[in-house]
Amino acid sequence: MQRCKYPTKTMNITQSYTGTYSHSKNYNGSPRDYPIDDNSGTTGRSYFYAPFDCSIKRIYGVGAKGTNTIWIQSQAPVQTPSFTDYVTIMVIHPNDDTLSKLKVGQVFRQGAAMFLEGNDGRATGYHFHISAGRGRAQGNGWKQNTRGAWVLATSGGNYPPEKIFYIDPAFTKVQGTKGLQFVRSGVAQAGNTGSSSSSGNYRAGATLTLRADMNVRTGPGTSYRRKKRSELTADGRKHALSGTYAVLTQGTRVTVQKVQVSGSQIWIQIPSGWICAKLGSKVYVS
Incomplete structure (x- = not known):
């Protein structure tokens, strides 16, 4: 069984889900999700890599419809630091030049480069806005919460990223976490192989x-x-x-x-x- 790996080669979280800037409505509304912003430690554009064998469930916003967003879902249950189940991830801000090359149903193997970070929508710089949850995507993949934020919608509920992703030291260099504590791959948790x-x-x-x-x-x-x-x-x-x-x-x-x-x-x-x-x-x- 695959472990859910953090999807960038350099982790540099610039805003956590408790951030008071643009994530406050996500975290303080109901339902909530737990978004992080990660700029991959560069001012340029780095890739989002498949955290597990996955397929694309939905692509929104390419063109002038709205802020570009993509949903991916594991093809089978995967192991996380807190559960074993399907995982759905929503990523916001990739630009048209990278999302327009993708299509719903497309399959990627774990570790494959999928799309580049971007600044589509109200983004002040290139980064990934990442939310993750347990289970399969529900409805069209998101819903508006009581604070007016569009949050990820999954069958098993949304989880903080440190409860979803393992850090594979051979793949991801950790530059900044904004105080979040991630589990390194190979350190097992309750219900897992250790x-x-x-x-x-x-x-x-x-x-x-x-x-x-x-x-x-x-x-x-x-x-x-x-x-x-x-x-x-x-x-x-x-x-x-x-x-x-x-x-x-x-x-x-x-x-x-x-x-x-x-x-x-x-x-x-x-x-x-x-x-x-x-x-x-x-x-x-x-």
């Missing part, structure tokens, strides 16, 4: 002890957000530090539900969430 039911002393059903104060996260990795203390189980709150975020205290006994091995990291799921049990030679839970 998962296991046991690893050494870590196995489902085992009762272990925290050797340090530990953050509790929503998933197996630092790309997942820290939970708040209020999100812990009632028992978990009894063993947590006071404060906003969920931090279980050293000496807390926990029961393992799942084990996730990610390279040199071992993460375990407990009733309250996910904690790091081992990082390289450092053991936090035993």
